[in-house]
Amino acid sequence: MSDNSSDKIAVVLWGANNIFSIADAGDDRVYEARIKGKKLNTGTTQYNPLAPGDRVVYEAVGGPEDSHPSAMIIGRVDRKNELSRWNKKRKQDQCIAANIDEMCVLSSVQSPPFRPRFVDRALALGEYNRLTMRIVINKADQGIDDELEERAAYYRQIGYEVSLISVKEGVGVDHLLDQWVNKEILLLGQSGVGKSSLLQAIFPEQDIRVGDINMKYNRGRHTTVLAKAYPRPGHRGWIIDTPGIRELDLYGIPPEDLGFYFIDFIPFAERCGIRSCRHVHEPDCAVKDAVAQGKILEDRYDSYLNSLIVMEESARKSKDWNYNKL
Ligand SMILES: Nc1nc2c(ncn2[C@@H]2O[C@H](COP(=O)(O)OP(=O)(O)OP(=O)(O)O)[C@@H](O)[C@H]2O)c(=O)[nH]1
Ligand SMILES: [Zn+2]
Numbered sequence: 001m002s003d004n005s006s007d008k009i010a011v012v013l014w015g016a017n018n019i020f021s022i023a024d025a026g027d028d029r030v031y032e033a034r035i036k037g038k039k040l041n042t043g044t045t046q047y048n049p050l051a052p053g054d055r056v057v058y059e060a061v062g063g064p065e066d067s068h069p070s071a072m073i074i075g076r077v078d079r080k081n082e083l084s085r086w087n088k089k090r091k092q093d094q095c096i097a098a099n100i101d102e103m104c105v106l107s108s109v110q111s112p113p114f115r116p117r118f119v120d121r122a123l124a125l126g127e128y129n130r131l132t133m134r135i136v137i138n139k140a141d142q143g144i145d146d147e148l149e150e151r152a153a154y155y156r157q158i159g160y161e162v163s164l165i166s167v168k169e170g171v172g173v174d175h176l177l178d179q180w181v182n183k184e185i186l187l188l189g190q191s192g193v194g195k196s197s198l199l200q201a202i203f204p205e206q207d208i209r210v211g212d213i214n215m216k217y218n219r220g221r222h223t224t225v226l227a228k229a230y231p232r233p234g235h236r237g238w239i240i241d242t243p244g245i246r247e248l249d250l251y252g253i254p255p256e257d258l259g260f261y262f263i264d265f266i267p268f269a270e271r272c273g274i275r276s277c278r279h280v281h282e283p284d285c286a287v288k289d290a291v292a293q294g295k296i297l298e299d300r301y302d303s304y305l306n307s308l309i310v311m312e313e314s315a316r317k318s319k320d321w322n323y324n325k326l
Contacts, residue, residue, distance in 0.1 A: 014228035025235035031071035051095035052229040106189030120303035127261040134161040255311040
């Protein structure tokens with residue numbers, strides 16, 4: 001549905017078992033909300049009708065004096081974009097977050113070491129979903145070696161923002177926050193890179209241990225809180241944490257299209273001898289030539305091959321794989 005000027009609109013912060021936490025910038029309140037009539041008409045077949053970042057039209061239940069305000073959700077405002085994944089158990093598409101202004105791929109210099117495969121997979125997924133992306137490398141206090149320096153320079157050269165920060169030493173965090181004013185940011189990162197530490201630094205008054213939510217609403221059911229939005233003071237933007245995302249797969253992308261989502265390949269791929277070139281063993285492959293000439297970073301090509309093998313494997317194995325999502 002599209003929003004009407006008289007509607008009350010709130011942002012979904014998170015949800016579990018059809019109970020949603022929604023925040024209205026207008027009255028600066030957070031409501032515990034349920035869907036009116038149990039089912040929301042969203043026009044999609046996703047497992048979850050709402051995800052963090054969704055704008056919803058709602059009606060407050062009770063008065064403004066209520067210390068635990070509750071609400072009924074009447075509709076969902078059309079999404080400008082979304083990131084979803086395949087829920088293997090339910091065999092259904094599951095939205096991680098909606099209306100994302102920037103997807104931030106968080107990694108670290110050491111412990112855990114910088115993982116280019118994860119970063120490149122995340123970038124491909126973001127490209128596929130037409131998201132704007134930033135790479136943030138935390139733990140800069142541990143010292144950046146030449147290899148990582150080269151990698152960061154390459155990412156910048158192909159068009160991604162790269163930020164080097166140290167949450168521990170407070171370096172770079174304020175600059176990031178300046179860039180994120182009035183934006184909705186989705187944070188993705190592997191365990192241990194400092195995602196909770198970053199969130200805690202940004203929201204010192206919040207208790208970032210997300211396990212609590214799961215325990216409260218998760219008894220006997222198998223719902224994981226995939227993502228949770230934190231509104232910045234004064235609703236000057238939202239930051240969405242993804243505690244329930246342990247791994248990323250390139251859901252939705254047909255393996256033969258993967259090359260389109262490695263943006264540094266695109267100018268070369270147009271010159272490949274075969275139109276449907278996968279840039280593996282095909283003759284006259286301009287992408288492979290560019291790798292040999294150092295125009296494409298070899299390690300990015302390794303990331304591509306690595307993902308392609310995994311995707312082709314799972315496409316063969318699984319009939320659940322939804323090839324024709326788009
Ligand atoms: N040296 C250094 N250590 C950091 C920095 N930021 C976080 N750490 C440490 O890295 C470890 C992991 O940080 P967390 O914030 O728990 O990482 P996480 O990404 O939330 O990991 P999970 O909780 O497993 O998802 C902790 O011991 C932090 O103190 C940093 O900038 N520099
Ligand atoms: Zn090719």
